[in-house]
Amino acid sequence: MRHTISVLVENKFGVLSRISGLFSGRGYNIESLSVGETIDPQISTMTIVTTGDDWIIEQITKQLNKLVDVIKVIDMTELDHVEREMVLIKVAPRQEDKAEVLRLAEIFRGRIVDSSQKTYTIEITGDEKKIAAIVELLRPMGIKEFVRTGKIAIAREGVKKA
Amino acid sequence: MKISGAEIFIQSLKKEGVKHMFGYPGGVVLNIFDHLHDEKELQLILTRHEQGAVHAADGYARATGKPGVVLVTSGPGATNTVTGIATAYMDSIPMVVFTGQVPTMLIGNDAFQEADIVGITRPCTKYNFLVKNVEDLAQVIKEAFYIASTGRPGPVLIDLPKDVTTHKAEFVWPEHAKIRSYNPTYEGNKYMITQAAHMIAKAKKPVIIAGGGVILSGASKELKEFAEYTDVPVTMTLMGLGGFPGSHKLSLGMLGMHGTYYANKSIQDADLLVAVGMRFDDRVTGKIDAFAPHAKIIHIDIDPTSIRKNVRVDVPIVGDVKKVLSTMNKVMKDEVKEQWQEVRKAWLKQISAWKAERPLEYDRNADVIKPQFVVEKIHELTKGDAIIATEVGQNQMWAAQFYKYDRPRTLLSSGGLGTMGYGLPAAIGAQLAFPNKLVIDIAGDGSIQMNIQELATAVINKLPVKVAILNNRYLGMVRQWQELFYQERYAHTKLDETVPDFVKIAEAYSAVGLRATKRSEVEPVLKEAFSIKRPVMMDFVVDWREKVYPMVPAGAAIDEMLFREEEKKSEKKLKAVR
Numbered sequence: 146m147r148h149t150i151s152v153l154v155e156n157k158f159g160v161l162s163r164i165s166g167l168f169s170g171r172g173y174n175i176e177s178l179s180v181g182e183t184i185d186p187q188i189s190t191m192t193i194v195t196t197g198d199d200w201i202i203e204q205i206t207k208q209l210n211k212l213v214d215v216i217k218v219i220d221m222t223e224l225d226h227v228e229r230e231m232v233l234i235k236v237a238p239r240q241e242d243k244a245e246v247l248r249l250a251e252i253f254r255g256r257i258v259d260s261s262q263k264t265y266t267i268e269i270t271g272d273e274k275k276i277a278a279i280v281e282l283l284r285p286m287g288i289k290e291f292v293r294t295g296k297i298a299i300a301r302e303g304v305k306k307a
Numbered sequence: 308m309k310i311s312g313a314e315i316f317i318q319s320l321k322k323e324g325v326k327h328m329f330g331y332p333g334g335v336v337l338n339i340f341d342h343l344h345d346e347k348e349l350q351l352i353l354t355r356h357e358q359g360a361v362h363a364a365d366g367y368a369r370a371t372g373k374p375g376v377v378l379v380t381s382g383p384g385a386t387n388t389v390t391g392i393a394t395a396y397m398d399s400i401p402m403v404v405f406t407g408q409v410p411t412m413l414i415g416n417d418a419f420q421e422a423d424i425v426g427i428t429r430p431c432t433k434y435n436f437l438v439k440n441v442e443d444l445a446q447v448i449k450e451a452f453y454i455a456s457t458g459r460p461g462p463v464l465i466d467l468p469k470d471v472t473t474h475k476a477e478f479v480w481p482e483h484a485k486i487r488s489y490n491p492t493y494e495g496n497k498y499m500i501t502q503a504a505h506m507i508a509k510a511k512k513p514v515i516i517a518g519g520g521v522i523l524s525g526a527s528k529e530l531k532e533f534a535e536y537t538d539v540p541v542t543m544t545l546m547g548l549g550g551f552p553g554s555h556k557l558s559l560g561m562l563g564m565h566g567t568y569y570a571n572k573s574i575q576d577a578d579l580l581v582a583v584g585m586r587f588d589d590r591v592t593g594k595i596d597a598f599a600p601h602a603k604i605i606h607i608d609i610d611p612t613s614i615r616k617n618v619r620v621d622v623p624i625v626g627d628v629k630k631v632l633s634t635m636n637k638v639m640k641d642e643v644k645e646q647w648q649e650v651r652k653a654w655l656k657q658i659s660a661w662k663a664e665r666p667l668e669y670d671r672n673a674d675v676i677k678p679q680f681v682v683e684k685i686h687e688l689t690k691g692d693a694i695i696a697t698e699v700g701q702n703q704m705w706a707a708q709f710y711k712y713d714r715p716r717t718l719l720s721s722g723g724l725g726t727m728g729y730g731l732p733a734a735i736g737a738q739l740a741f742p743n744k745l746v747i748d749i750a751g752d753g754s755i756q757m758n759i760q761e762l763a764t765a766v767i768n769k770l771p772v773k774v775a776i777l778n779n780r781y782l783g784m785v786r787q788w789q790e791l792f793y794q795e796r797y798a799h800t801k802l803d804e805t806v807p808d809f810v811k812i813a814e815a816y817s818a819v820g821l822r823a824t825k826r827s828e829v830e831p832v833l834k835e836a837f838s839i840k841r842p843v844m845m846d847f848v849v850d851w852r853e854k855v856y857p858m859v860p861a862g863a864a865i866d867e868m869l870f871r872e873e874e875k876k877s878e879k880k881l882k883a884v885r
Contacts, residue, residue: 154488155488159425159429159437162426162429163429166429166430170430200615203615204612204615204616207611207612208612210611211610211611211612213433213434213454213486213488213489214488215488216487216488
């Protein structure tokens with residue numbers, strides 16, 4: 146099963162390689178990894194998407210926790226949470242498809258962030274399903290380049306009834 | 308007053324209570340070595356190879372429980388430490404390794420003798436540091452010792468660029484090393500402990516498996532009390548030997564690939580395993596699906612990743628073994644002994660029957676020297692009161708089987724990594740810590756040649772280590788596998804006439820060399836060696852055909868053991884090969 150794991154780490158050099166080295170050294174998968182500073186510049190969040198059965202995920206969480214620079218490990222998959230990823234898609238549509246590309250971008254609440262005679266670059270933010278959907282729809286139009294940030298995730302707060 | 312990084316280094320080690328370290332000089336660490344030149348309280352033992360330095364520090368740490376300390380130069384000096392560091396890492400040995408580094412402004416430039424040792428050792432250290440600023444040095448050293456010796460211990464490396472050793476700063480020794488992201492769990496969960504105690508009281512066929520964690524946490528006393536109160540037999544992993552007295556009536560000796568018949572049988576028949584400070588290594592479990600098929604498992608370990616890594620666990624207890632066992636001993640007193648006394652008698656009787664059926668054996672009447680005989684003689688003559696280091700291979704397994712370790716920290720052996728060449732430098736480290744103890748390296752003719760240069764270290768520092776080479780002129784353990792599983796095709800395991808004259812080697816290093824070629828010569832040689840207050844290398848020319856039994860073939864269940872009688876069938880073929 147796929148898990149999204151959020152890891153709070155000390156913002157020091159070498160931490161990323163400790164984490165990636167743990168995954169490669171023990172043969173775990175990383176599907177995506179995104180890193181960024183938190184509000185406290187001494188701490189970074191790494192959001193790791195990985196797959197494995199319960200045994201493997203348990204080991205991954207424990208092994209991450211064992212690293213000296215890791216402050217906290219949260220398996221988001223176990224919580225109610227929001228996931229987002231951003232992609233930039235450069236499309237080179239045929240003349241007759243151009244309008245359809247713009248229409249799709251609008252439907253998916255994307256933004257055109259660059260355009261040229263032959264291409265549009267669309268910025269899309271969303272969860273996995275949404276991104277997969279637009280990619281499938283744009284693919285026949287001719288995707289020239291495609292980059293993604295990797296997933297980030299945050300836990301939802303419970304809302305008390307009034 | 309500001310002092311140099313080199314001086315901060317020395318002051319910090321003194322504050323940590325370091326008396327001895329092992330090392331080798333070189334360009335970028337010259338500032339430190341220069342300061343060590345006049346140093347009285349801090350002694351550096353010069354080894355003849357950096358690997359030797361790390362193993363010596365490792366042996367020192369295993370024998371004393373204090374972190375071993377190493378100082379070497381950059382580049383090749385640093386890379387030569389890697390095997391030693393990985394050895395310590397696998398066996399959770401506390402150690403702090405200082406490597407020199409090229410000046411900070413040259414890092415990344417492929418400078419002379421530059422190696423990215425922090426990158427190289429990242430997967431085999433518990434943690435490592437590159438010090439970029441002299442102001443951080445004292446804090447880093449404090450944290451390094453703290454990380455190395457707390458929680459599940461392990462080696463920590465500090466990379467010291469040359470300019471950091473010359474730059475000056477105020478020396479402020481931090482009182483505490485507090486690292487917010489590093490908080491090992493020491494106290495076991497009380498509910499889990501109570502549940503475990505209850506299961507132990509109710510069990511019909513329980514077995515304790517004691518691992519290296521018992522020794523690392525100093526829990527031998529608690530373990531003995533626990534086993535004796537509950538009447539539960541104890542088997543040990545290689546790393547656990549000495550954690551429970553080997554000559555105790557509840558001892559089953561070692562389990563696993565070369566474990567005793569009765570230990571492995573007990574595990575396979577058990578209804579409850581109490582795993583204490585061990586990690587279910589493949590050499591211990593054999594085929595994992597067939598391991599302890601009837602047993603529930605209670606697993607006590609300070610490292611949560613050890614739990615449920617290889618086997619299913621019913622009651623996990625994360626905590627320091629000593630603390631957990633002492634709580635367990637209190638909780639256990641609530642359970643009345645009467646409830647298990649009768650069933651336990653039956654269980655121990657069954658185990659006695661297994662012990663009688665197949666004890667550890669070899670031909671005790673042979674005229675040739677059987678390697679097991681040498682080990683038994685060493686045990687007999689030292690009355691078990693020695694520190695034994697081993698190399699890796701057959702010598703190590705015979706040392707594990709035929710010497711009874713009654714006290715912790717008396718066996719120094721590379722268990723996890725299985726590093727040939729470990730024993731001699733480790734013995735030197737232990738001898739430095741205990742100058743009046745008898746320290747013996749039980750070696751093979753292959754392994755000893757991997758760090759034989761350390762004889763010089765022993766001689767020059769007047770460390771009277773004894774080396775007992777079980778010389779079969781083969782890389783014996785590999786040969787054993789080839790004989791049993793590779794149709795006796797001895798690819799590159801026959802050393803034969805290329806084995807040097809160890810007596811002459813000893814003499815060339817100004818040590819003493821002795822040789823025994825017949826059984827009757829073994830005892831006189833050992834006695835003579837033990838009476839000489841200098842390093843002695845003993846060459847025991849042993850029966851080359853001897854193999855380690857019992858043996859569980861790789862991938863088999865641990866009760867699918869091979870025994871000596873199966874050897875006879877192939878004896879003719881063996882002669883042809885010879």
